[in-house]
Amino acid sequence: MELTRRDFLKASAAAAAFAAAGAPGLAPRLASAADDKGIKWGKAPCRYCGVGCCVLVGVKDGKIVATKGDPAGPVNKGLNCIKGYFLSKALYGKDRLTHPLIRKGNKMVKASWDEALNLIASKYKEAIAKTGPDSVAIYGSGQWTVFEGYTASKLFKGGIGTNNIEPNARLCMASAVAGFMSTFNSDEPMGCYDDLDLGDTYILWGANMAEAHPVLFSRLIDNKLKNKKVKIIDIATRKTRTTQMADEYIPMYPQGDLAAVNAIIHVILRDKLYDEAFVKQHVNFKRGTENQPYGLKDKENAKEEPKPLTFDEYKTLMKPMTPEWAEKLSGIPAKKIEQLAHIYGDKSRKVNSLWTMGVNQHVRGTWVNNLIYNIHLLTGKICKPGENPLSLTGQPSACGTAREVGTFSHRLPADMVVMNEAHRKKTAEIWGIDPKKISPKPGLHTVEMFRAIDRGELKCIWIQCTNPFQSMPNLSRYRKAAQARKAFIVVSDIYPTKSTEVADVILPSASWVEKEGVFGNTERRTQQWFKMVEPPGEAKEDTWQLIEFAKRIGHGGLFPYSQKNFYKEMWEEYRKFTVGTGKDLAPYETYFKVRGLRWPVKSNGQETRWRYTEVDDRYVKKGEGVKFYKGVGGKANVWFRPYEPPAESPDKEYPFWYCTGRLLEHWHTATMTGRVPELRRAMPGATLEIHPEDAARLGIKNRDKVKVSSRRGSLVLTAEINGRGKPEKGNVFTTFFDETKLINDLCIDAFDPISKEPDFKKCAVKIEKA
Ligand SMILES: Nc1nc2c(c(=O)[nH]1)N[C@H]1C(S)=C(S)[C@@H](COP(=O)(O)OP(=O)(O)OC[C@H]3O[C@@H](n4cnc5c(=O)[nH]c(N)nc54)[C@H](O)[C@@H]3O)O[C@H]1N2
Ligand SMILES: Nc1nc2c(c(=O)[nH]1)N[C@H]1C(S)=C(S)[C@@H](COP(=O)(O)OP(=O)(O)OC[C@H]3O[C@@H](n4cnc5c(=O)[nH]c(N)nc54)[C@H](O)[C@@H]3O)O[C@H]1N2
Ligand code: SF4
Ligand SMILES: [Mo]
Secondary structure, three states: OOOOHHHHHHHOHHHHHHHOOOOOOHHHHHHHHOOOOOOEEEEEEOOOOOOOOEEEEEEEOOEEEEEEEOOOOOOOOOOOOHHHHOHHHHOOOOOOOOOOEEEEOOEEEEOOHHHHHHHHHHHHHHHHHHHOHHHEEEEEOOOOOHHHHHHHHHHHHHHHOOOOEEEHHHHOOHHHHHHHHHHHOOOOOOOOOHHHHHOOEEEEEOOOHHHHOHHHHHHHHHHHHHOOOOEEEEEEOEEOHHHHHOOEEEEOOOOHHHHHHHHHHHHHHHOOOOOHHHHHHHEEEEEOOOOOOOOOOOOOOOOOOOEEEOHHHHHHHHOOOOHHHHHHHHOOOHHHHHHHHHHHHOOOOOEEEEEOHHHHOOOOHHHHHHHHHHHHHHHOOOOEOOEOEEEOOOOOOHHHHHHHHHOOOOEOOOOOEOOOHHHHHHHHHHHOOOHHHOOOOOOOOHHHHHHHHHOOOOOEEEEEOOOHHHHOOOHHHHHHHHHOOOOEEEEEEOOOOOOHHHOOEEEEEOOHHHOOEEEEOOOOEEEEEOOOOOOOOOOEOHHHHHHHHHHHOOOHHHOOOOOOOHHHHHHHHHHOOOOOOOOOOOOOOHHHHOOOEEOOOOOOOOOOOOOOEOOOOOOOOOOOOEOOOOOHHHOEEEEEOOOOOOOOOOOOOOOEEEEEEOOOOOOOOOOOHHHOHHHHHHOOOOEEEEOHHHHHHOOOOOOOEEEEEOOOOEEEEEEEEOOOOEEOOOEEEEEOOOOOOOHHHOOOOOEOOOOOOEOOOOOEEEEEEO
């Protein structure tokens, strides 16, 4: 089902209108300016989201003057969303950081690179000498290039000897990772974006694709406009732009997914809608550890002790989870749950599940990931073209860098972990170091990393390509700790932010096409780009910063790559981790011409669209059909995961659910999109979405100022009633892009005990007219 670009554009007009909303008419003007003579075009993935659109970047006189969706890009076929259209302006805010700055009391003073790096090196050396390597850390990003993540991981895990390295992806994809690992023993999806063209039923579990994955959503809408059978079901806690394009909207209570998915499975078992042969051949049953704590206390540590189950034991455990039981916990009528189960079980339908942060930012996020896989494993609707569960990724290289390179505190490249001796040995071999150098103890996970600063245990932290002093939950605790100078804080960024505000050293970075890089998107697609323009002033690449620091603390030898072939040599070293593991990456040059390739890349240079199936995956022999070759006995796990309540729920004093997330025009903390005048004007500040009946009861009118407070903090926002997003009764919603409104002060820093991912989607607040 190949689409022509014309078909695609025509059919997706509705979604494209969404995508360009906020600044209609501006995008085409920019695109036509790109036709001027003298512009040199290069290819790159978009700087922003995990969709990974291919863009063409136009350069003239050393500046990016235009960008356009790349018609040759299989992901987006020439389309971009509004953020993509304005990429050319994101790096040209007037206040780009152009030279290193060092704190002198309350002032930040201009310094040379040498002064700044020497100071960082001396602080790190001092801390390591006094309190050991585990008293220093680095906090990175799913927006790091593969090279940046690899350099940081090798330096900290292989050189300094601490596993205190984390990506912001802990706040984002950690539950997805834990879900993949516990179910399939291999991270990242079996399916790919082609499933959005080839399927006929799409069940969205709280994912607001129209705003958070806009171009991918337009691809889905395109399928819907062409194929009458296509049905999109939006199960969510609020109505969004996604809802407008869905066939059905099913409102759900926060945490309700945990009950609803279980009841769907109950019906699938009860009505024998499962695929007996598939289950027999491909599935093991397991039970995990229940009633684990929510991470509310510092240093709380949970441990999962899985037990095997038989299919019969599993069926018995699932008996009490009836649709009526789930109706009470999820708010979804029992009848609807029966219907959903029969849709999932319908042999004539190609059913896909899609989810993002509604499922991952959840104190039982790993469980909900497991449960969605359970449905697909029981019905056999998996590893088939057009029929898969697809975990959507947020950041441009959360997959490529955070997950594949393994920049989490417990991970090593290609799904390996520091706790495993054989994995440490293999890593040490490739890195050319003594295996004893790599610590077997997982480092601090993100929330604990920032808590350790507050406790005075972490002495130095280097923050690159993320803005935690705006994006962490329970923010005021961590901001206060930083303001009290409890640790030495280095921040590499491209603009002044809430994090540079509390830094001891600020380093100006090169971003996106100001350097060479590789990103990996949601569908396992690895995309490479070359440097196209010089960074401003003295700004330097994050990789360069780390290696110059490494040299000053005696670890320069870890990076022996030549000046001329620096990235190629680093890539070929990193690639060794992947070859033969089912995560195979291609030689570096292969990526120069193509618009990315989905791993495992085959020996003939071809990509893999569907994993674990003989249809496409060379690791499965002809005749084997489906094989979960990473799992024990070639099988995947179906987990028993019951309902458990959220960490905090509304009560008399704090009667509303507080949910936080995103909107189309801005990227996270808006350091980049906020400096694009068109996007800033389209969406100048955060508002509080509230249900009209709740508002009326409290005497609140649209645009009134309201005070919203949780047990952790309070702030004043403008009420938005019947705006773009419409929360269900009893729920309010806001976004975290506005640095003048630190909405994360109110968020709870409870987390999933398995994935350690915090729950940004639920806590309790009260609302008053301000
Ligand atoms: N425009 C834009 N796009 C982005 C980003 C951006 O900053 N701006 N960021 C990217 C990143 S890093 C990410 S992670 C993604 C996030 O993409 P999404 O997860 O799609 O977006 P959010 O706004 O974080 O999530 C909000 C939704 O969570 C759902 N929800 C709330 N509670 C629950 C629950 O208990 N269960 C379930 N199942 N759902 C619930 C609600 O229905 C709500 O609409 O977006 C990516 N794309
Ligand atoms: N309330 C609430 N909070 C959330 C979430 C939520 O849903 N609700 N979601 C969480 C999720 S899923 C995510 S992914 C995080 C995202 O949170 P953050 O990662 O903190 O937010 P960003 O704005 O993406 O920060 C990226 C920073 O990198 C800088 N930058 C850009 N390019 C470069 C570069 O090349 N090098 C360097 N060194 N810096 C660069 C940018 O200016 C910016 O300051 O937020 C989390 N926080
Ligand atoms: S959908 Fe995502 S990757 Fe595509 S242009 Fe928009 S922000 Fe960039
Ligand atoms: Mo994210």
